[in-house]
Structure formats: structure tokens, C-alpha cells
Amino acid sequence: LAKTTQPISMDSYEGQEVNITCSHNNIATNDYITWYQQFPSQGPRFIIQGYKTKVTNEVASLFIPADRKSSTLSLPRVSLSDTAVYYCLVGNGATNKLIFGTGTLLAVQP
Amino acid sequence: SAVISQKPSRDICQRGTSLTIQCQVDSQVTMMFWYRQQPGQSLTLIATANQGSEATYESGFVIDKFPISRPNLTFSTLTVSNMSPEDSSIYLCSVEGQGGYEQYFGPGTRLTVT
Numbered sequence: 001l002a003k004t005t006q007p008i009s010m011d012s013y014e015g016q017e018v019n020i021t022c023s024h025n026n027i028a029t030n031d032y033i034t035w036y037q038q039f040p041s042q043g044p045r046f047i048i049q050g051y052k053t054k055v056t057n058e059v060a061s062l063f064i065p066a067d068r069k070s071s072t073l074s075l076p077r078v079s080l081s082d083t084a085v086y087y088c089l090v091g092n093g094a095t096n097k098l099i100f101g102t103g104t105l106l107a108v109q110p
Numbered sequence: 111s112a113v114i115s116q117k118p119s120r121d122i123c124q125r126g127t128s129l130t131i132q133c134q135v136d137s138q139v140t141m142m143f144w145y146r147q148q149p150g151q152s153l154t155l156i157a158t159a160n161q162g163s164e165a166t167y168e169s170g171f172v173i174d175k176f177p178i179s180r181p182n183l184t185f186s187t188l189t190v191s192n193m194s195p196e197d198s199s200i201y202l203c204s205v206e207g208q209g210g211y212e213q214y215f216g217p218g219t220r221l222t223v224t
Contacts, residue, residue, distance in 0.1 A: 032211050043114075043202050043215025044153070087152060093210055096166065098143070100153045 004090050004101035012108050018075045022088030022101045025069045030094060033064060035073045036087045038103075044087060047073070075106075083108045112137050112205050114216035122222045123193055130189045131219045133203035138183035141206035143213065144176070148199045156201075159186050193223045 004024045012018045024033070032051050036044035048055060050062040050071070061074040075082060088101040113136040123129050133142065141160060145153040157178055159165045165178040179187045190197050200220050204213040 034211055034213075036213075041218070041220075043204070043217050044213075046111075046207070046212040046214065049209070049211040089213075091211065096141070096143075096158045098155050098213075100155075103152045 004088055004099055006086075006088060006101045006104045008102070009105040009107065012078055012106065014079055014108060014110055015077050018078050018082075018106060018108075020073045020075075020086050020104050020106065021070055022073075023070050024088070024090050024101075027068050027090055028092065031068075031090050031092050033062070033068075033071045034089045034091065035060070035062065035071075036089060036100075037082075038085045038087065047086075078106070078108045080108050080110065082106060111207065112139060112214045114203060114205060114214060116201075116203060116216040116219050118219060119217065120220040120222075122224060125194050125223055127193055128189055128191045129193065129221060130187050131201055131203075131221075133186045133188070133216055135184045135205050139205040140183070142180065142186045143204045143206075144178065144186075144188045145202045145204065146199045147202060147218070153202065156188070190221065193221075195223045197221065198223045 006022050034049040035047045038044040048060050048062045052064050055062045063072040085103045085105050087103045091098045115134045117132045144156040147153045155168050156171045157165045157167045159178050159180040161180045161183050177189045200218045202218045204215040
């Protein structure tokens with residue numbers, strides 16, 4: 001299963017768009033990609049899921065290039081409350097193998 | 111989405127003892143998962159638990175150390191056996207959402223072994 005890596009941290013200001021990239025070079029054909037947000041002392045919270053191309057929901061967009069070796073979570077107009085750790089997860093529905101990325105600490109400043 | 115609770119929320123245990131962590135879901139689910147998250151680190155899958163079958167363990171985790179029960183579709187337990195300080199971590203359970211891709215997590219159990 002794909003080994004997933006992310007930048008350790010990112011800084012942003014309120015109102016900016018933030019893009020967090022996850023690298024999963026060994027992703028398999030049947031693997032899917034999901035992203036989670038985690039606040040201190042809480043379990044991760046599901047944000048978005050995709051397989052290829054672009055997916056958008058009410059809180060984020062997910063961009064996946066054709067080779068699927070990376071994915072980018074885009075958060076529009078971040079606020080202070082978006083300060084959290086963001087994880088990508090590559091999973092396989094058939095085998096239930098689930099690999100979390102290394103996590104990116106996003107710090108949003110006023 | 112599912113609402114998941116875990117007990118205990120935290121505990122301090124002596125080495126050599128065992129602790130059983132409970133995970134309760136507010137709806138019936140097929141797939142439940144147990145993770146370990148060491149301080150400041152990412153999550154590592156310990157095992158997958160389906161009701162009515164033996165849990166499937168990931169590489170590096172064994173049933174003797176982390177026995178799991180899954181007696182029904184809303185409940186599971188994870189036992190951390192013969193604990194050592196290296197077992198100090200946060201243990202989280204999760205369930206698979208209806209879409210088959212998303213997971214919903216409990217708040218975690220913070221375990222400290224002295």
C-alpha cells in the first residue's frame with residue numbers, strides 16, 4: 001500500500017486559501033484518498049474523499065492528478081478555527097488496508 | 111455520520127497489567143477499526159474488527175498483545191495486555207461510514223503506563 005508523506009507544518013493568515021499536498025507515490029489502482037482534520041484531544045474528522053480529478057464539497061476541494069501519486073487538499077478562506085493537523089489517508093476497500101499520512105500542522109494567524 | 115464514545119477517556123496503569131478499552135457506536139455498523147496514535151505522531155491501524163469474525167491484525171500487532179472483541183454491531187473492545195511504557199499512547203476506534211470510504215472516530219483513550 002502507498003506510503004504517504006506530507007509537509008510537517010504550514011502557516012497561513014485568515015481569509016487565505018491553503019493547499020496541503022500529500023505524496024503517495026506507490027498508490028494502487030483500487031486505492032482511494034481521504035482527508036481528515038484533527039484537533040488536540042479529539043479523534044480525526046472526515047473532510048473529503050476522492051479517487052481522481054477534482055472533488056468539491058461545502059468545506060474543501062480535493063485535487064488528484066491523473067497519475068494519482070499525490071493529492072492536494074484546498075481550504076478556501078481559512079479562519080483561526082481551521083488551525084489543526086490535517087491527514088491524508090490512502091485506503092483500499094477490498095483489503096481494508098489504511099495508511100495515514102504523516103500529518104500537516106496548519107497554523108492560521110489573524 | 112455516527113456518534114462514537116470510548117471508555118475510559120484516559121487511564122494511568124502500571125506495567126505488567128492489562129487495560130480494556132470500550133467503543134460504543136450509536137448505530138449498527140459492519141466495520142470497526144482500532145488505531146494507535148503516539149504523542150505528536152500519525153495514526154497507525156492496529157486491527158479491523160468485523161462482527162462475527164476474528165479481527166484482522168496489521169503487521170507489528172498480534173492478538174496476544176491486543177485482543178479484540180466484537181460481540182455485536184454497535185460495540186467493540188480492545189485490550190492492551192501486559193503493558194509496558196512503550197504502550198503509552200492514544201487508542202482510537204473508528205467505524206466505516208455508509209459511503210464505504212469515510213471513517214468516524216471516537217474521542218480516543220489516552221493511556222499512560224508507568
